[in-house]
Amino acid sequence: MTDIEICPLKAKYIDGIIAINNMCFSTPWSRESLEKEIEDNIIAKYVVAKKCDILMGYAGMWHILDEGHITNIAVHPEYRGIGVGSLLLDALIEICRIKSINSMTLEVRKSNIIAQNLYKKYGFIEEGIRRFYYADNKEDAIIMWKYNI
Template sequence: MVKVIPMEKKHINKVYEIEKLCFSMPWSKESLRKEIEENDLAYYILVLDGDDIAGYAGMWIILDEGHITNIAVHPKFRGKGFGELLVNSLIKECKKRKLTSITLEVRKSNTIAINLYTKFGFKNKGVRKRYYEDTGEDAIIMWKYI
């Protein structure tokens, strides 16, 4: 059974494992812990496939905007629609909170993610030059107005 639930401190170790599998510059366990326990702006969710954490997503709620910080799906769960479920769940939360827009940065080379966001109505609104420290790659800034 697939379901979306709030992320809690007890999930950090497994989420950190997903971070390491998905990103060249993963967030640390401590960063994840601070997001869950200390950041009043943070909203994080998990998608579960049975008892397994298939992926997670997070955003910061800043005034009337959502800023997506992370979306990751464990490699063994890709291609099953979990990324779509996570993005859709974040958009629903924005609507519930009556936010006006949602934004994110994505690597210019990450066409799979760009296509996913475009499917949900995100538009390319600019570039952050050399945004990613590990490669110096540019980030595409995407926005969706709600």
């Protein structure tokens, strides 16, 4: 994993991000939404994982007051299980430390046990449920928080 680079998301990665987004999410964000996220570097903080010029995944969060709200973490299916998600989450946590963000939150599908386990490994705890949160199938979302970053 030492040859995987984590760097800020730039416009040149947008096509790769859209491809990963479409592979990973049943209701992926639109190109326009993702482009707006890249443009808004005050609130939106996004990073990519790449090896040479191969995009392996991306992660993002919104910096709102003293909280970080994770919007997406997605890893290309070919690169799952080798720690890319952990590297991306490490990068978001480091951004929080640099920006004096005290806590992080996210919503995760109730059925997404792999993601839940990743977040729990990093000290996120379940704090609530958003009933029928996901529009595609009305699945509940688990709200998770990490305090004292």
